[in-house]
Each structure stands twice: as C-alpha cells, then as structure tokens.
Amino acid sequence: MQLLSFIENGSFAAGDLENLMQMALWDHLPEQERELLLHVSVFPRFSLSQATAFSGLTAAKTEGLLRERRVFVHFDRETRQFYFHSLFHAFLRERFQLLPEERRKATYLLGGELAEKAGDRMNTLRFYYHSGEWERFFALPLTSYEIADIVNEETKPMILDILVHTPMEVKRKYPGALVPLAFTLFFLHEKQKLLLIKDEIDEIIAASRLTETEKDALLGEMELLLSFLDYNRIGDMSLHHRKALALLGGPANLISVKSTWTFGSPSVLFLFYREAGKLDAALAEMDDCMPIYYQLTHGHGSGAEIIMRAEAHFLRGEAEEAEILCHKALFTADSKGQNSIYNCGLFLLARIAVLRGDENLLADALGSLEERCRHHAEDLGRYTLDLAKGFIDLLLRNKEALPDWIVAGEINEKRLVIMAQPFAHMLYGRYLLEQREYGKLIGVCQYFLQLSAIFPNLLPQIYGNLYLAQAYFATGKQEKALAALKIAADIAFADRIYMPFAENYSGIRALLPAVCGLAGRVEREAIESLAQALETAETTLGSQKLRLTPRKWR
Numbered sequence: 001m002q003l004l005s006f007i008e009n010g011s012f013a014a015g016d017l018e019n020l021m022q023m024a025l026w027d028h029l030p031e032q033e034r035e036l037l038l039h040v041s042v043f044p045r046f047s048l049s050q051a052t053a054f055s056g057l058t059a060a061k062t063e064g065l066l067r068e069r070r071v072f073v074h075f076d077r078e079t080r081q082f083y084f085h086s087l088f089h090a091f092l093r094e095r096f097q098l099l100p101e102e103r104r105k106a107t108y109l110l111g112g113e114l115a116e117k118a119g120d121r122m123n124t125l126r127f128y129y130h131s132g133e134w135e136r137f138f139a140l141p142l143t144s145y146e147i148a149d150i151v152n153e154e155t156k157p158m159i160l161d162i163l164v165h166t167p168m169e170v171k172r173k174y175p176g177a178l179v180p181l182a183f184t185l186f187f188l189h190e191k192q193k194l195l196l197i198k199d200e201i202d203e204i205i206a207a208s209r210l211t212e213t214e215k216d217a218l219l220g221e222m223e224l225l226l227s228f229l230d231y232n233r234i235g236d237m238s239l240h241h242r243k244a245l246a247l248l249g250g251p252a253n254l255i256s257v258k259s260t261w262t263f264g265s266p267s268v269l270f271l272f273y274r275e276a277g278k279l280d281a282a283l284a285e286m287d288d289c290m291p292i293y294y295q296l297t298h299g300h301g302s303g304a305e306i307i308m309r310a311e312a313h314f315l316r317g318e319a320e321e322a323e324i325l326c327h328k329a330l331f332t333a334d335s336k337g338q339n340s341i342y343n344c345g346l347f348l349l350a351r352i353a354v355l356r357g358d359e360n361l362l363a364d365a366l367g368s369l370e371e372r373c374r375h376h377a378e379d380l381g382r383y384t385l386d387l388a389k390g391f392i393d394l395l396l397r398n399k400e401a402l403p404d405w406i407v408a409g410e411i412n413e414k415r416l417v418i419m420a421q422p423f424a425h426m427l428y429g430r431y432l433l434e435q436r437e438y439g440k441l442i443g444v445c446q447y448f449l450q451l452s453a454i455f456p457n458l459l460p461q462i463y464g465n466l467y468l469a470q471a472y473f474a475t476g477k478q479e480k481a482l483a484a485l486k487i488a489a490d491i492a493f494a495d496r497i498y499m500p501f502a503e504n505y506s507g508i509r510a511l512l513p514a515v516c517g518l519a520g521r522v523e524r525e526a527i528e529s530l531a532q533a534l535e536t537a538e539t540t541l542g543s544q545k546l547r548l549t550p551r552k553w554r
Helices: 004-007 016-024 031-040 048-055 059-068 087-097 101-118 121-131 134-138 144-148 156-165 169-175 174-188 191-207 212-230 234-248 268-272 281-298 303-315 317-337 337-355 359-375 384-394 422-436 438-452 457-473 476-491 500-502 513-517 517-541
Strands: 073-076 083-084
Touching: 016 073, 016 087, 031 048, 031 059, 031 087, 031 101, 048 059, 048 101, 059 073, 083 087, 083 513, 087 101, 101 121, 121 134, 121 156, 134 169, 134 174, 144 174, 156 174, 156 191, 156 212, 174 191, 174 212, 191 212, 212 234, 234 281, 234 500, 268 303, 268 457, 281 303, 303 317, 303 337, 303 500, 317 337, 337 359, 337 384, 337 517, 359 384, 359 517, 384 422, 422 438, 422 457, 438 457, 457 476, 476 500, 476 513, 476 517, 500 517, 513 517
Parallel strands: none
Antiparallel strands: 073 083
16 A cells, blocks of 8 residues: 555555555546445455446456456456455445445445345345345245345344334235245244234235135245244144145245255254154154155255164164165255255264274265365355364364364354254364363353253253263362263163263263163163274274365375
C-alpha cells in the first residue's frame, strides 16, 4: 500500500490501514470500477459471469478490470472464482454499507438472482433476505437438500424473521413452501417455534383453495416434518411416516434423496441408540420401520438399518458378522445413491481393519472415504471425513493428524448440527485425554454429557464417562473414577457393548475389577481380548506411513 501511495502521490502516506487504502488505491480508481467492486463485495467469492452481470460490460472487459487489481483481487483456478484480499474485502464491505438503502437492496436482489441461478443456496437466502424480497425465497422449489445447508448461526435470525414476519398474504400464496421452511426449525433445535408454525400452516392449508387431494398431500408432508420432532424415537417417528404415506399415497417432496441421512455423523448407531438394555429392540424397530420411510422418500437412507446392526455386532466384538453386514449395507446404499450411509459403512470397515491390524483394508476404506467425501460434500456431510478419520487417528495415537477445529474444540453450529455435535466431542475428549489436560477434559465431558442427553445419544455417554473415569483416576479421585466407570458399564454391558472399554483399556485397567466384580467375568474377558487385539494392531499400523494420506500411501 505504501508503494502504491509513493507511485501515485510521490510520498508515503500517514494514518491507519483504512486511510492508506483510501488514499493510495480507492481515490484513484475510476467510478465504474468502484461500482463493480462495491457490488461484488457482497459475495464471499464470485464468478466472472456474476461480476459481468454487475458491471454491464463484456466478460473480457470485466475480467480485465478485476485482474488489474490482482494484488487485491485473487483468482482460484480450481473453482474458477474470484475473491478479495481479506483486508480489502473488509474495506469494501464498510463502504457498501454507506450506500443508500435502495441501492443496497437492488444489489442484494440481483445477487440473489445470480446466486439462485448458480445453485448457491446460502447466498440465495442471504441476498433475498437483505433485499427485502422475501417472496422470492417462498417461490423457490425447496426440499431438505436445498435447506439443510443454509442452517447455521448466521442464517438462524434470518430464517426466524422470514417465518414469523412474512406477511400472511405471501404465506397463503405459497402454502407448499411453508413446510420445508418450517423444517429448518428442526435443524435449529427450535421445537416450540416449530409447533407454533405448525398450527399456522394447518390454518393456511385448511383455508386455501387447494383441492382435497392437494390438501392431503400437504398434510402428509406436514406429518413427515412432525416425525422429526420425535427424533430419535424410532417407533414414534414411524407412526408419523405411516400417516404421511396414507395421506400422500406415495413419496413426499420434503425429503430429497440427495440429502445426507446421518446429519453428518459417520455412525448410524450413534444417532439412534438411546436406551440402555434396548439396543436389540431398537434394531428390530429399524428393520420394521425403515421400509415405510423408504416408500415415502424414494429410498432415502437405504441401508441404514443394516449398517446399524453391523455397528452393534462390531461394538460387541463380533467383527466377522459386522463385516458381512457392512458389505451388504454398502451395496444397498450405493444402489440408491445414499452416500452418507455408504460413508458409515466405510468408517466401520476402517474400524474393523484397525481391530484386525489389516493395513490393506484400512488403506482401502480410508482412501474410499476420503474420495467420496471430497466428491460428495453434501449439505450436512461436509465434516464427516474429519470425524471418521479423526476417530481412527486417535485410535492409532496419531493425534498430530487431527483437523485443527477438533484440536481447538470448535464444535458448534457453524460446522455441525446439534445431532452430530456429541460425536465430535467424543473425539475432542479423547484428544484432551491424550494431552493429559484433565481439568479441561472433566469440564468438557460434563458439558457434552448434557448435550448427549437431549435426544439422548448413549454412545457419547459411554465414552464421556470412560474419559471421566480416567481423568479422575489420574488426578487421585478414585471414588469419582469408579462412579463414572460404573455409569459407563451399566449402560454398555446391558447391551453387551465392549469396544469403547477396549479402546480405553490402558486407562481403566486398574479400575475394571472393582466395577465388574465376579459377576462381570464375561465382560472383562471380552474387553481384555479386544484390547489385546487393538494393542497389537496399533503396533502394526501405527507406523510413520499412516501419517500419509491414504492416496499418498497407495
């Protein structure tokens, strides 16, 4: 900036960075170029065609203007998009806010149209919201795939504002849009607001001029939406699915087969294991209920019940049965294009490979998982690879390979919806345990045990109490350590779940006899056998080459 100032003015400039940008650069730009930069600054990244729409010039001239400022406007060759230097972007955004309101709204409106055309769901919502043209958003064809990706801390107030304050005449004009928009409240964990919106939707449907068949179809969509209020109670969800199927007479529009089924989690059992001693009953319910859901959603989530049963076998130490079902689930999921379920299968294969010390199977599973996640970064599944690979890296004492956001404990709605957050806390807790940050670990465990009690999810409660037991024991609090280990054992042993104990065996070995006693001989022997296999595998697999990515390894 000082160099530019010297070239333009023959002297160096005084003042802060903003003043320097103003004097050395901004004041010397032609008006046409200023206008272009201000308009496209609403985008985090933008294409040449989007910039051309704002400039009113030819594509060649627009590109020339952008490339003239290559110090401040960069080009990503892979995505074919332009983006600003962060400091210059902040400078432009401040100046954009100084424009008259009508000009800002006009820019947002055009930006919304361009984002919609490009399939950029997040910016479509953001720009239409700020333009004040909320009806544009109601007019969009919305499904779970279109809306799941737009739900985060930034968009939450926008969505709530649109749902609550859109004029009633607009809502009545688009009754079919209300159900998918209300679906966002589930992802936002706003159950009470969803129930209030439900009553409003029922009134709008009843008062509409739709035919009875069309009204039944919307009520069926509503039943499907209401099923998520009973997440993760399998039987209760299925009652809504059966009502929805009866009203619709076929598939619904709310759920897109392209959407991730697992909310970004690499495990189905993690999502639906909620009552101690009732895992087998939950597996039977999945077998009974999923076929109804498949009829309602064109096979969305196909293979979920199979992979959940495979995971149960694995957690019980029955690796052979787990692998057979895992391959069955992979073929079932792939036949319907259900990538999120396929990823769960690959994650389970990787865990089986670790248990066996099978280098080839581990490389194949992780390589395929990485490739699928890179090519199918679908709505809520953007961080599935980090969760799955992070879990394996921690098993193999390879904590250096963990993603930065897990190491920092940045587990929030920016990355994961609330249903998947406890899984990330399982990794973060294990990392803190490896780091021997016991005080922090105890606090984190207490937090995520509360979080995992919301639905509830029992696997995080098992792991969380195992971590607490080790942290308390390491800090000389043996009674608390035994109490935490007993909670984990009471949950897990009721369903013959041993793998989490084997994965944490070195830290709980001294405590197990006091918790298991004579009556727990079967459990102890199962845990010790699995722990020995994992220890052997860690020696075999925990070599330097595992620090490479699966692709480089091959």
